[in-house]
Structures are given as structure tokens and as C-alpha cells.
Amino acid sequence: MQPEYVQLLTPEGERVQHPDHAIEVTPAQLRALYRSMVLARRADAEGVTLQRQGELGLWPSLLGQEAAQIGSASAVRDDDHVFPSYRDHGVVLARGLDPLHIFRMFRGVSHGGWDPAEHNIHLYTLVIGSQVLHATGYAMATESDGAESAVIAYFGDGATSQGDVSEAFNFAAVYNAPVVFFCQNNQWAISEPTQRQSRVPLHRRADGFGFPGIRVDGNDVLACLAVTRAALDRARSGQGPTLIEAYTYRMGAHTTSDDPSRYRDPEELRDWAAKDPISRLRKHLERERFADDGFFAEADEDGERLALRLRNSVRSMPSPDLSEFFDVTYAGAHPLVAEERDGFLDYQASFAEAEH
Incomplete structure (x- = not known):
């Protein structure tokens, strides 16, 4: 039985309507979303390969979560602030940062990665859930300063079991902070499934704190864009926080030190592969004749060029x-x-x- 969530693009690539989350996107915007997801996946795959070759100390893969990250990050304005977790490579790309920053960090030659003020995206947080509390405090401060911007915090389903996240929810609710909590429920907190973490859908956690929660199809880039845009607009207009649960799937390992075959049913992976976010948007582009084979080949070539640059740059990095x-x-x-x-x-x- 499928969970109830906001969906605007079916796994077959068909556009559907939602009464509360209509969105208009041009063919050019759809192509840009597709290209961004392809680049994110290719950079991620290169990270896995480089770690296997001993060039990186660790790599957490985003495979399968491209739509959740690219869709939501595409809704963020330049003056908004982003607090990522450690798997949000697509968010980093969408904010305009060179992904090489991420590779420096996982190679151990950088103390943080980048200047947070350059693109209003803060550093990766490896401590589970702590960035959600940081984001809430930042949102409270921006509101106190009279800024008309919002804050978005990214975290996974496992982080919802952390005390920091519950504290952040409570502070945000009480102080009506302009923050969006974006939970990528990829079904697994390392080896623990979601049903071992919560007896109710995660977006309903918001009910107990007094602000709205919503579940979105996390493999639908358009739905993620629409829902996040509405939540950020709500935050900026003084209506307080929103919890978004992007229902998606981690198709890779938790990190390169993990072996998901020890706890995950292969059939589950096959079922989710049929909902792949990139192939879903490609089907839509082909169905509507918004893109041709030349475009898809060019996007793949852009991904290969990016991977080659990352590979060469990582291998030539001097040790500090x-x-x-x-x-x-x-x-x-x-x-x-x-x-x-x-x-x-x-x-x-x-x-x-x-x-x-």
C-alpha cells in the first residue's frame, strides 16, 4: 500500500495535479532540474569510486535521493540559509558551490570545506541532528534582525530520534521561527528501518509541537520543489516552521564502510529502483518531447567532465x-x-x- 503524499510526477513520467501544490515549470526549467540531478549522481558515483581507490577516507552516497535534494534546494532563494547534513551533495551543487569542496573534506585536507557566507550554505555536520538545532537558532536570529529570509535544515529519518531535533522543533514552534525542516526519509538509519524508529509517519511528529507537517514523494523532483517553495514562503511570511518528510530511498550504502546486503532485502531495492527519480523525469521529458537524445547525451557528457575534473583534482591535492x-x-x-x-x-x- 502506497503512503499518502504529494505527488506531481508519477514513476511513469506522467504529470498529475494536486489541489494544494500546483506548480508551473517551463521545459527549460525541467531540463535544468534533470541536468542537476545527473551531475549530482555522477559526482556522487565518483566519490564512491575514489574512496574505494583509497583517495578519500569515507563517502556517504546520495544515490536515489537526487530529486529530494535538487527539488528542495531549487526552491531556496539566494538570501535564505541552508544547513545540510553529510549526504547532501546535490544541495551543495544546487547552491552553486564547487563539489570539490566536499571531496577536500572527505580526503581530510580541509577543516570544514567552504566559506558558509559565500553561498549561505553552512558546513556539513557529521554529528547526527545537531545542524537542526543550529538552523533553528539561526532562524530565530534572522527574524530578530528583521530579515525577510528563511532557513532550511536537512536531516535524515534517523536524526528524528535525536534529542537535538526534538529540541529544535520545540524552539521553532514556540518562537515561530522561519525555518523549514526537510527530512529525507530514505527508509534506513544505517541498518535500522523506519518502522523501528517511529510508530507513525515522521511528518506527523510536527503535530505534537504545533506546526504543520507534510509528506512528499521524495523521488518526484517537481513535488519536492513545490512543497518546499510553499513551506519557505510560509516561513518568510511569519507563519513559522514546517516539517517536510520526503519519502525516498537510499539505493546505496549508508557510507562506504557499510554493507547494506547484510540487512536489506534485494527485492526492496528492485522495487525502489523502478521509482528512480532521474529516469522518472527523463520519461516525462521524452513523453512531452521537451528533450531529445542530444540533450540527454550532453547531460551525461557534462557529468563525465565533472567526474574527470574531480578525479584529477583529488589525486593531485597536496597534503597540508x-x-x-x-x-x-x-x-x-x-x-x-x-x-x-x-x-x-x-x-x-x-x-x-x-x-x-
Whole structure:
């Protein structure tokens, strides 16, 4: 039995209407969404390959979640602020950042990845759920400053079991914060299925805190765009937070250190593969004759060019001097950090002395 959710594009690529979430998109916009999803998937696949080759320490794959990320991020305005989790590579691309920033972080040559102020997207958070609390505080601050922007926080279904997320929901509700909580329910919190985490659909968590929750087909890029756009507009107009549950599926492993075959039924994966978000939009573009074979080939070629650039750049990255990490621990100088740096430098120098 299918769950009830907002859907504007069926797995067969047919446009359907929803009474509360109508959206008008041009053929050019549809092609742009398709291309963005292709680039996100190809960059993600390159991350998996590079980790397997020993070039990256870890890689969390987004495979299957491209529509949820590209659709929602495409609804975000330039002056809005984004707080991602650690799997939101599509969101990073949609915000205009070079994905190479992500690769630097997972290679261990960058302390964070990028300047959050450059594109109003904050750094990846590996601590489960903590960014949701950060986003809520930021939203409360923007409202206090009189800004007309909104904040969106990305997290997974597993994070909804964290105390930080419940605290964020409560603060956002009480203070009517202009924040959208975007939960990508990919069905698995590492090896724990959603039914082991909640007895009700996750979007209904919002009911207990006093703000609306909505479930959207997370493999439908148009529905994700429409629902997120409405929630962000609602936040900016002073109506407070919204919880969006994007019902999707993690087709890859939790990270490259995970083996999903140990806990996941292969039949489940086959069922979800038939709902693939990229092939769904391609079917629609072909059905409506909005794109031809040349366009699809060009999108694939763009993905290959991106992958090649990422591959070559990662392999040629110089390893930073370890002492540099002391310089970026705090925004300014700190006496304890300086003491630790001096101790490290003395220790490092002792090896050179021993060689002589």
C-alpha cells in the first residue's frame, strides 16, 4: 500500500495535479532540474569510486535521493540559509558551490570545506541532528534582525530520534521561527528501518509541537520543489516552521564502510529502483518531447567532465602541513592552542633530529 503524499510526477513520467501544490515549470526549467540531478549522481558515483581507490577516507552516497535534494534546494532563494547534513551533495551543487569542496573534506585536507557566507550554505555536520538545532537558532536570529529570509535544515529519518531535533522543533514552534525542516526519509538509519524508529509517519511528529507537517514523494523532483517553495514562503511570511518528510530511498550504502546486503532485502531495492527519480523525469521529458537524445547525451557528457575534473583534482591535492590545523581551530589566536601547536612542532622536529 502506497503512503499518502504529494505527488506531481508519477514513476511513469506522467504529470498529475494536486489541489494544494500546483506548480508551473517551463521545459527549460525541467531540463535544468534533470541536468542537476545527473551531475549530482555522477559526482556522487565518483566519490564512491575514489574512496574505494583509497583517495578519500569515507563517502556517504546520495544515490536515489537526487530529486529530494535538487527539488528542495531549487526552491531556496539566494538570501535564505541552508544547513545540510553529510549526504547532501546535490544541495551543495544546487547552491552553486564547487563539489570539490566536499571531496577536500572527505580526503581530510580541509577543516570544514567552504566559506558558509559565500553561498549561505553552512558546513556539513557529521554529528547526527545537531545542524537542526543550529538552523533553528539561526532562524530565530534572522527574524530578530528583521530579515525577510528563511532557513532550511536537512536531516535524515534517523536524526528524528535525536534529542537535538526534538529540541529544535520545540524552539521553532514556540518562537515561530522561519525555518523549514526537510527530512529525507530514505527508509534506513544505517541498518535500522523506519518502522523501528517511529510508530507513525515522521511528518506527523510536527503535530505534537504545533506546526504543520507534510509528506512528499521524495523521488518526484517537481513535488519536492513545490512543497518546499510553499513551506519557505510560509516561513518568510511569519507563519513559522514546517516539517517536510520526503519519502525516498537510499539505493546505496549508508557510507562506504557499510554493507547494506547484510540487512536489506534485494527485492526492496528492485522495487525502489523502478521509482528512480532521474529516469522518472527523463520519461516525462521524452513523453512531452521537451528533450531529445542530444540533450540527454550532453547531460551525461557534462557529468563525465565533472567526474574527470574531480578525479584529477583529488589525486593531485597536496597534503597540508599538519601544523595548519592549529590555525583554524578558532577564529583568532588562543593561548592553549598556541601551546599545543608549539608542543606538536617540537615533537615533529624531534624526528628530524633523530635522523641526523
